Amino acid sequence: MTVQLPPNSDGDPVLAAGPQTHVTLPAPAIELINAARWYGNVVAVNDVSFSLGAGVTGLLGPNGAGKTTVLHMLAGFLAPSAGTVHVLGRSPNRDPSVYRQIGLVPEREAVYPFLTGLDYVRFNARLQGLTNSDQASRDAIRRVGLEDAMDRPIGTYSKGMRQRAKVAGALVHDPQVLLLDEPFNGMDPRQRLAMMDLLTEMAAAGRTILFSSHILEEVERVGNDILVMVAGRLAASGDYRAIRALMTDRPHTITIRSSDDRRLAASLMGDSAIFGVELGAAGLSVRTAHLSVFRRLIAGASRSAGVRLFEVVSGDESLESVFDYLVRR
Amino acid sequence: MSATARTAPAGNIYDLGYRHYEGKRHGRWYAVWSLYVEGMRGVWGFGRPMTAKAAPFILTGLYALPALIQLAFSSIISQSIATGEASARDIATYSDYFAAASFFMVLFLVAQAPELVCRDQRYHVLPLYFTRALGRADYAFARLAALTTAVFMALMVPMIALFIGDILMKPDTLKAIGDEWPRALPSIPASALGALSLSSIALALSSFSPRRAYAAVGLVAYFLLMGIVPDVIFQVGRHAGWDWADKLMTLNPTGAISAAADWFSGAPLVTTGRDGGLPATLGADAYVLAVVVSIVVFTAVLLFRYRRMPA
Amino acid sequence: MMFTRSVAAIPLIVQITLRQLLGRRRTVLLLLLAGVPVLLAIVFRAANDADVAGFATGVLDAVAVTLLLPIVAVLFGTAAFGAEIEDGTILYLLAKPISRWAVVAAKYLGAVGVTTLLTVASVLVAGAIEMGPLGEEGAAATRAFMAAMLVGSFGYVAVFLTLSLFTRRALLIGLVYVLVWEGALSTLLPGIANLSIRQFSLGVANAFWQMAPDEARLTPSTALPLAIILVVVALVLAAWKLMRFELPGGTD
Numbered sequence: 055m056t057v058q059l060p061p062n063s064d065g066d067p068v069l070a071a072g073p074q075t076h077v078t079l080p081a082p083a084i085e086l087i088n089a090a091r092w093y094g095n096v097v098a099v100n101d102v103s104f105s106l107g108a109g110v111t112g113l114l115g116p117n118g119a120g121k122t123t124v125l126h127m128l129a130g131f132l133a134p135s136a137g138t139v140h141v142l143g144r145s146p147n148r149d150p151s152v153y154r155q156i157g158l159v160p161e162r163e164a165v166y167p168f169l170t171g172l173d174y175v176r177f178n179a180r181l182q183g184l185t186n187s188d189q190a191s192r193d194a195i196r197r198v199g200l201e202d203a204m205d206r207p208i209g210t211y212s213k214g215m216r217q218r219a220k221v222a223g224a225l226v227h228d229p230q231v232l233l234l235d236e237p238f239n240g241m242d243p244r245q246r247l248a249m250m251d252l253l254t255e256m257a258a259a260g261r262t263i264l265f266s267s268h269i270l271e272e273v274e275r276v277g278n279d280i281l282v283m284v285a286g287r288l289a290a291s292g293d294y295r296a297i298r299a300l301m302t303d304r305p306h307t308i309t310i311r312s313s314d315d316r317r318l319a320a321s322l323m324g325d326s327a328i329f330g331v332e333l334g335a336a337g338l339s340v341r342t343a344h345l346s347v348f349r350r351l352i353a354g355a356s357r358s359a360g361v362r363l364f365e366v367v368s369g370d371e372s373l374e375s376v377f378d379y380l381v382r383r
Numbered sequence: 384m385s386a387t388a389r390t391a392p393a394g395n396i397y398d399l400g401y402r403h404y405e406g407k408r409h410g411r412w413y414a415v416w417s418l419y420v421e422g423m424r425g426v427w428g429f430g431r432p433m434t435a436k437a438a439p440f441i442l443t444g445l446y447a448l449p450a451l452i453q454l455a456f457s458s459i460i461s462q463s464i465a466t467g468e469a470s471a472r473d474i475a476t477y478s479d480y481f482a483a484a485s486f487f488m489v490l491f492l493v494a495q496a497p498e499l500v501c502r503d504q505r506y507h508v509l510p511l512y513f514t515r516a517l518g519r520a521d522y523a524f525a526r527l528a529a530l531t532t533a534v535f536m537a538l539m540v541p542m543i544a545l546f547i548g549d550i551l552m553k554p555d556t557l558k559a560i561g562d563e564w565p566r567a568l569p570s571i572p573a574s575a576l577g578a579l580s581l582s583s584i585a586l587a588l589s590s591f592s593p594r595r596a597y598a599a600v601g602l603v604a605y606f607l608l609m610g611i612v613p614d615v616i617f618q619v620g621r622h623a624g625w626d627w628a629d630k631l632m633t634l635n636p637t638g639a640i641s642a643a644a645d646w647f648s649g650a651p652l653v654t655t656g657r658d659g660g661l662p663a664t665l666g667a668d669a670y671v672l673a674v675v676v677s678i679v680v681f682t683a684v685l686l687f688r689y690r691r692m693p694a
Numbered sequence: 695m696m697f698t699r700s701v702a703a704i705p706l707i708v709q710i711t712l713r714q715l716l717g718r719r720r721t722v723l724l725l726l727l728a729g730v731p732v733l734l735a736i737v738f739r740a741a742n743d744a745d746v747a748g749f750a751t752g753v754l755d756a757v758a759v760t761l762l763l764p765i766v767a768v769l770f771g772t773a774a775f776g777a778e779i780e781d782g783t784i785l786y787l788l789a790k791p792i793s794r795w796a797v798v799a800a801k802y803l804g805a806v807g808v809t810t811l812l813t814v815a816s817v818l819v820a821g822a823i824e825m826g827p828l829g830e831e832g833a834a835a836t837r838a839f840m841a842a843m844l845v846g847s848f849g850y851v852a853v854f855l856t857l858s859l860f861t862r863r864a865l866l867i868g869l870v871y872v873l874v875w876e877g878a879l880s881t882l883l884p885g886i887a888n889l890s891i892r893q894f895s896l897g898v899a900n901a902f903w904q905m906a907p908d909e910a911r912l913t914p915s916t917a918l919p920l921a922i923i924l925v926v927v928a929l930v931l932a933a934w935k936l937m938r939f940e941l942p943g944g945t946d
Contacts, residue, residue, distance in 0.1 A: 129789060131941045148937055151696055154791040162782030168713050180706050181790040183699040223786065486878065493869075596772075596865035597720060600765060603869060604727060607761050612730065615752050616737050623741035 081143055082107050083231050083262035084128060089137035091123050098123040100286040101137070106264060110257045112273040112294070113266040115283035121266040122161060124283070125235050128264070129158045141231055154182065157224035161235035161266075163216060167209030171200055171219045174208055175226050182227040194226040199248055213240025221249070225256070232256065234265035254278075306345050311337040311365040312356065321359040325351055337365070414516040415525045422529025426495045438494040443537040446487035449475055450541030454548035461552035477570040478648040480541055481577060482641035488581065489606045489637065491537060492530075496585035497598035499526050504593035509692065519689045527579075527586055527685065535578035542570040569647035576647075577640040580674045583681035584636055590688045609635045617662060629662035633673030642670035700796035707787060707797060711804030714777055715770055724766055728812045731758045731820035738824045746831050749824050754839040755909060758817050759895060763846045764876075767809050768868040771854030774805040776864060788939055795933040798855075802929060806851045813843040831903075838903035846895035849921050852928035853891065859935045887911035894921040 082105035091099040099120040113121050126132040127139045130146030130153075139145065146152045165174060175194050179187035195204045198218040203211065208219055217240055225232060232253075238246050253263050257278075267273060273280055273294055280297060282290040290297050312318050315338040319331045322340060327347040332339040342348040356363050428436035444451075453460065453475055475483065503509050512522055546567045553559035588605055589598040613631035620628025633639050638661060645652050646667035661670075715721070734753045743749070778784040787797050821836025853871075858864035880886040880893070887893040896910035897917025912920070 126941050131785070131788070131939065133940070150788070150793060151791050153789050156789065158785065158789045160782060160785045162785075164781035164783050165786075166710060166714070166783060169710075177706060177710065178786065178790075181703050181787070181792060183695075183702065183791065490873065494866075596863070596869075597769075599866060599869060600769060601723070603873065604723075604761070604765055608727075608730060608757075611756055611761070612734065615734055615756070618752065619738055619741045619743050622743060625741065 083142055084264060085138070085140040086124070086127075087138040087140075089124075089127060089134045089139050091120075091127060091132055091135045097286050099127070099134075102283070102286075102288045103137075104281060104288060104291060106262055106279075108257060108260045108262050110253050110263045110265070110278045112278070112280040113264055113283065114273065114280050115266075115268060115289075117268055118285075119268075119283040120286040121268070121283055122235055123286075125158075125233050125264070125266055128231075129156060129233055154227070155230040157227070157229035157232040159217075159220045159224045159232075159234040159237055161239070163213065163240075165208045165211075165216055165219055165223075168207055170205050170207055171195065171211070171215075171222070172204040174219055175204075175222045178223040179226045184227060190226050190228075191222075194222040197225070197252055198222045199245075214242060214245050217241055218245070218249070221252075230261060232261060232263045234263070236267060237265050238267060238269075306342055306348070308340045308342065308348065309337050309365075309367045310340060310352075310363065313362040313364070314359075317359050318356060318361045321355040321361075322351070325355075327351060411516045411518075411521065415521045418512070418517065418522065418525040419529050419532075422499055422526055423533050425498060426530060426533035439491065439533070439537075442487050442491040442494065443540055446484050446491065446537060447541040447544060449484060450480065450544035450548070454544045454551070457548040457551045464552075475541075475545060476650070477542055477545060477567060478573070478644040478650045479641065480545065481538070481573075481644055482637070484541070485637040485641070488534070488537065489602075492534065492581055492585040493599050493602045493606075495533070496530055496582070496602065497589045497592070497595040499530055500586060500590045501593055501595045501598050504590075504692070505595075519692075520686055523586075523590075523685050523689045527582055527682065530582040530586055531575075531578045534582050535574055538574040538578055539571070542567065542574060566648070569649075570644070573640075573644040573647040576643055576671075576674055576678075580636060580640055580678050583678050583685065587681040587685040587688065590685055590692075606636065610637065626664075629664045630669070632662055632665065633670055636674075636677065639670045639673045639677070642667055643674050646671050696791065696793060699791060700793040703790070703792045703796055704800040704803070707800030708804045708807070711774055711801055712808065715773055715804065715808050720769060724769065724812060727762055727765060728816040731762065731816050732823065735820035735824040744828055746825060746828055746835050750835045750839065750903070750905070751909065753820065753824075754817060754835070755896070755905075758813070758820070758839060759842055759846065759892060760877075762816060763809075763813050763843055763895070764850055764868075764872040764892070766812050767847055767850030768854050768865060768872065770805045770809045771851040772858040772864040772868060774801040774851075774855055774858070776858045776862075779858075779862075784939075785941075788936070794936040794939075798929055798933045798936055802852065802855055802932075805855060806847055809847040809851050810844055813847055814840050817843050834903040838899035838901075838905075841902055842895040842899035845898045845918070845921050846891060848925055849891040849894055852925040852932075856928040856932040856935070859932055859939075884911065888916075888920065891921070891924070893917065894924070 085105040087103050089099060089102050090097070102120075102124065113124065115121050123132060127134055128141055128146065130141075130149065133147045139147070141152060142155055144152065146156065166177075169177065172191060172195060175191040176187055179191045179194075184190050192204075195201055198221050200215065200218050200222060203215055208216060211219065217237060221234070221237060224234070234253075237249065241249060253265070257263050278294060279292065280290075280294045281288060282297065310318065315333055319333060319338055322328050323331055325347075327342050327344050328351075329341040329343065330339075331341075340348070352363070352366065355361075424430050427439050481488070503512070509522070513519060517525075546563060549563050549567075550556055550559040553562070584605070585602055588601050592598040592601065613634045617628045617632050619625075642652055642661055652661050652663070652665075652667055731753055734757065735749070738749055738753070775784070778787070788794070817836065817839045821832070821839065825832030825836045854864060854868045857868060861867060875886065876890045876892045880890055893910070893912050894917045896905060897912030898914050898921065899905065900910050900912070900917070901914035
């Protein structure tokens with residue numbers, strides 16, 4: 055199955071279905087056309103197409119979905135096995151000059167531990183050939199809110215501080231495209247918010263920002279476009295909230311043990327939110343599309359039917375199962 | 384998962400049907416034994432991919448090669464001795480074999496000793512061991528025993544080949560076994576002592592690095608330095624009339640082990656040879672003593688290292 | 695633009711490399727190792743052993759060239775890139791608008807610098823202690839082995855640095871090369887001299903002080919060009935490989 059997605063122009067979510075028409079915007083900053091990457095027999099990224107312009111986009115997916123592979127292809131550290139990868143209109147592979155316009159925040163935590171935060175950012179600025187490297191470095195440090203710690207060696211930093219130092223180093227040359235691999239790892243909620251604000255601010259200034267995450271909630275605040283990858287393929291793209299709704303409105307299966315399963319079943323069947331009820335040895339299986347409605351319903355139903363609830367087990371709520379649902383569709 | 388609480392005033396732990404272990408518990412010695420067996424398999428690469436078997440088997444093969452060649456050509460050799468074309472002195476003997484081929488045995492240790500101890504540190508496995516029935520000293524001894532056994536096996540390969548070869552050279556096999564046995568027997572304790580000595584050095588030094596490659600470099604540096612430096616000082620001292628310099632020669636592990644092999648077999652020390660040989664002023668007892676002291680010292684270092692190591 | 699930026703980046707990367715290579719526990723061990731020739735020089739002096747050839751062969755060749763030089767070079771040579779690849783910090787160097795040859799050159803200069811410093815200094819001090827009072831011949835022999843250390847540092851570090859870009863087991867392979875190829879095999883097969891960094895070094899040393907022909911098998915006029923070709927080929931290969939640098943695979 056080929057997945058081709060139009061650029062997220064209208065905000066409508068598009069779930070991977072059949073081949074669709076490919077619409078091109080004038081010169082997207084990031085463009086993947088049928089890009090694939092495999093290692094021997096293992097396919098890490100399978101026939102992925104999308105293009106992004108200015109704005110913040112989240113690249114979501116469970117571990118092993120191929121997010122890092124996509125970012126590394128965009129950063130020029132992996133050649134696609136098939137298809138095309140373009141950043142600012144050219145192939146980033148084997149052409150170091152593109153890094154003048156790309157900032158990369160890798161997932162690996164290590165930063166030269168003997169450098170101070172400021173020295174590290176300044177090192178990046180100088181390698182970028184900035185003439186005002188000192189001023190640019192101090193600005194970048196300020197933007198990530200690391201002024202207090204900038205004279206301490208990075209070896210003494212906490213995870214979140216190190217993450218911010220990496221981001222400062224990657225944006226010191228004000229790149230057109232910023233790629234961040236799991237940037238919110240190790241950040242506390244407040245730092246996460248500050249980082250989100252920073253990314254949104256850069257996007258407003260016309261930069262293209264793509265970050266990856268395997269935690270759905272992390273993206274909540276950006277309120278922007280997301281791409282969802284599952285098992286090496288693009289499973290969904292579009293507005294975060296719309297996709298989120300599609301994900302939560304999928305059928306859920308809930309298992310209930312009660313003092314009288316049969317009577318409870320009869321009472322539940324009356325509601326339109328319930329698709330199906332099944333009596334089994336393990337208890338009562340209920341299928342519903344709306345978890346929130348069900349939660350309110352079950353309390354009333356058991357009270358009115360005079361049934362005591364022993365156990366209510368809802369199906370797997372992890373992101374993995376959500377993604378799983380998306381690909382099986 | 385949400386379970387409806389049964390009547391519980393302050394707090395409760397529900398038994399949701401955890402699986403309890405009802406079987407027999409083997410205890411500490413079983414754990415040590417398991418670690419020993421696992422370690423020995425690790426040194427030889429059993430239960431691991433072919434690439435892990437390459438180094439130990441190839442190096443043992445190279446170490447045993449002269450003996451295997453002698454075994455393969457034993458009939459020809461015996462004829463040429465009989466016709467006087469070769470003299471019996473050209474043939475490798477049990478006690479001087481190690482001195483000639485020790486290079487490959489040292490490489491065996493350089494390749495395999497770090498395998499046993501470095502990765503446990505690198506991947507932080509030690510805390511998992513130490514919170515079990517196993518103590519820190521138990522771990523060290525199990526590893527040392529595993530390496531010693533493996534090295535002993537490797538050392539015995541050419542000894543057995545020599546034994547078979549010597550028997551095949553004689554017309555009367557049964558009589559040959561009876562004649563040869565007393566000469567071959569000392570190679571067993573000599574190999575055991577040598578294996579323990581080499582293993583204790585290699586393991587103690589390796590335990591200081593979590594990285595195998597660095598441990599290997601350290602071992603190479605140690606064995607090469609001990610082969611060169613005492614000899615250089617001894618040669619210089621001979622001209623200068625330093626009568627203490629000969630004792631430094633006991634610091635070379637491979638030299639001391641080959642001298643100890645001579646002690647076990649009662650053969651005279653080789654006091655001349657490619658590298659100038661061993662000093663004639665020292666008896667074989669001195670080397671045996673040096674080997675024993677080295678074993679004690681390096682085992683102590685190993686134990687000390689594991690006692691102090693943050694797990 | 696790219697070129698000037700690349701050249702300007704070299705001293706910055708050299709500086710980072712130096713800080714990475716030094717200031718670790720292994721540097722202390724290497725200092726101890728570099729002290730061995732000095733220690734032996736003191737022993738020779740104490741014994742009043744005034745034999746230029748004896749010290750040159752027994753210590754400067756057997757310990758400094760055969761042992762100290764390859765071990766220092768293999769550790770620093772493979773660590774220059776090895777540590778960065780292992781930690782992933784290499785991305786901070788490669789995701790920059792500078793040519794990859796500049797990165798190779800900077801790493802090479804850094805690693806060669808510390809290797810040369812340690813090994814040449816060791817020979818210089820050892821030579822000064824033992825050979826100082828031995829007149830012109832002693833000085834010539836010391837110069838010869840300092841030259842050997844210099845050539846050897848450039849040669850070994852180039853090979854090991856390049857090796858570390860091709861395999862993660864560069865340190866062990868380098869060790870096997872030194873022990874088996876240059877050690878055991880070259881005594882059996884003298885032809886290996888043409889392909890041995892150790893012999894290149896000793897060959898160049900011959901220009902300053904004539905060694906026994908079975909010790910240094912090459913003449914300076916063969917050894918130096920061979921050493922230069924080796925370094926150039928190795929570094930070009932390293933730059934070629936770094937240009938194609940891909941992140942270690944995985945399905946993450």
